[in-house]
Amino acid sequence: MLNNGVPGNGLLHGKTALIYGAGGSIGGAVARAFAAEGAFVYLAGRTESRLEKVARDIQESGGRAETAVVDALDEEQVDAFVDRVARKNKRIDISFNLISFGDIQQPLMDIDVNDFTQPITLATRTHFITTRAAATQMIKQRSGVVLMFGGSGPQTLPGLGGFKVALDAMEGLRRQWALELGKHGIRVVTMVSGGIVETIPWQTEGREEIIVEIAKAAHLNRTATLSDVGNVACFVASDKAGAITDATVNISAGAIVDY
Template sequence: MLLENKTAVIYGGGGTIGGAMASAFAAEGARVFLVGRTPAKLDTVANSIRDAGGQAETAVVDALDASAVNDHIDAVVEKAGSVDISINVISHEGAFQPLADIPTADFVAGISKALTTQLITTKAAARHMVKQESGVLLFFGGSDHANAIPGLGNVQVGMDAVESMRRQWAVELAPHGIRTVTLLTGGVVDAFPDTPEFAAARQGIMDASPLKRAATTADVGNVAAFVASDKGRSIASTQVNISFGACYG
């Protein structure tokens, strides 16, 4: 198994993307700790993992509360002995509109929440990884400067900001043996709501790929598990493109 004896913490672990990553990590032998704010969603993912023979635990934690996040990660390390993988895939209020139509407060609020939770959760994990002199910090979404399209509002701006933060973490943490990697996607089609308005978005994502395909949640989980494993140890301080060629990053 790729992740045997590894400990993974997934913030937003009850969501579609977070759940897919958690399931993939657990299937490869990791002990996963799912963090979120909705117990029912966390329990659904955890029970599915346990039914498949994996190890999963849940915790209700507000990722905007630094004290709560730090208390939780300390408890994980005390119980499991280490934190080897950490990823934050918490969804935030994105405004898919032309920039001119978004109220300033709404534009700033979405990006602020994304950056704040990423900073808090990454700092918490990094504190232990530095002591261990090892660990993998995964990020999701990525920055694709070559393919800017209208109507993304503050969503792509927020992802660009997170990717900038990831690059800064990389140069500061690499000397401690910590890898930082972003999964660059052009959109994960089966994570979208099944509505007519999103049907067009799904088709647009597939049309942007030379292969006319798009990543699924299973693809995201499988790639994340490999990147986080020792077999992916040479992948560091970079983005991994899982967009079927739609993104150029």
């Protein structure tokens, strides 16, 4: 049921939201949260079966969702997807890109140059393509929200390869988009989590040690959850957060120090 069974009363009631990477754990959590708050969510990704599962969950809960197989690195596919949604719904209110970066994490002295640059190129390319496509529609309506996920910070860890550099590059891209789109009433915001334990595959080598490190870095007696991501994303995307742009919303429980 929408918003605890109160149709039309959700934070995102009447909003049209695009979610790239919606078949993943984080993308799916955000999609379910958006739909529960009244948004019509369009789930984009490369694996149809995963998208359909999320869509079924949303629809069975009384929400509205449609799926589309889209490669978020392909400019033509993204533009066509956004155009289709805009023609059907007359507007695009939210665009959230949650695709993975394909990073290979190794010490810089050991990593191949192509493996190092891959996440940097992928992250900046996909966020440029999806943001520009959404902005083309949002400029016409003089409003909209673009969300990014990952964020950055002054600290790093050894052995991350190009992953942290990709996050830093996304911060720069967010600042540029926020500056250029702000005059059109479009907000651009990054969410940073410091790590979501639920997203670490069970078969990951050293999983328990990773979990311990994530928890150790947090200032609270907990770490961020998928539910936290969905809840905060709903608020940031809503009109109640209308003054927030060109900013990082930190849900890391203190693990990431703002600067």
